[in-house]
Amino acid sequence: MINIPNILTGFRIFLIPIFVVIYYLPVAWAAQIAAFVFLLAALTDILDGYLARKLNQSTPFGAFLDPVADKIMVAVSLVMIVEHYAVIWVTIPAMIMICREIIISALREWMAEMGQRASVAVSRIGKVKTFSQMVALFLLIWQQSAMMEWGGFTFMFVATVLTLWSMVVYLKAAWPALSTGK
Numbered sequence: 127m128i129n130i131p132n133i134l135t136g137f138r139i140f141l142i143p144i145f146v147v148i149y150y151l152p153v154a155w156a157a158q159i160a161a162f163v164f165l166l167a168a169l170t171d172i173l174d175g176y177l178a179r180k181l182n183q184s185t186p187f188g189a190f191l192d193p194v195a196d197k198i199m200v201a202v203s204l205v206m207i208v209e210h211y212a213v214i215w216v217t218i219p220a221m222i223m224i225c226r227e228i229i230i231s232a233l234r235e236w237m238a239e240m241g242q243r244a245s246v247a248v249s250r251i252g253k254v255k256t257f258s259q260m261v262a263l264f265l266l267i268w269q270q271s272a273m274m275e276w277g278g279f280t281f282m283f284v285a286t287v288l289t290l291w292s293m294v295v296y297l298k299a300a301w302p303a304l305s306t307g308k
Contacts, residue, residue: 129183134174138195161268168260203263219286255288
């Protein structure tokens with residue numbers, strides 16, 4: 127159960143409170159350092175998945191913990207971004223992203239109980255959504271310049287569209303089981 131991918135996932139969870147504390151430090155460089163902590167967490171997400179496959183170290187514990195770590199990091203970041211910008215065009219995309227994660231997590235759990243988890247496995251759209259989301263959050267956390275923030279807003283809107291699209295894809299794949307209960 128203790129292997130390099132799981133250690134990286136645990137490290138990502140460990141980084142979450144550090145990220146939050148750094149972000150709120152009353153110093154000029156806090157946002158930039160917090161953005162790099164966020165980037166480090168995002169890179170460990172990529173690395174732990176790669177290593178789990180490459181080293182054949184996938185475990186049930188890792189399969190459980192990895193998406194939990196991702197969702198916590200993204201949800202915490204979205205809440206911080208909403209608090210910082212306090213505008214509806216940031217709040218609504220963040221709300222959509224968080225709600226989608228809850229819906230799809232519940233759907234995956236239910237489908238697993240039905241023995242059909244594979245029909246709602248992570249798709250390519252979901253991976254592109256996650257990439258767009260991570261770029262958006264990195265840029266919006268950093269807040270170095272107006273151009274960087276507008277880039278962050280653009281990636282956030284792309285991620286929101288992909289969030290809705292991927293949710294529809296997952297729900298469509300699960301619809302036969304949802305509509306019949308089998």
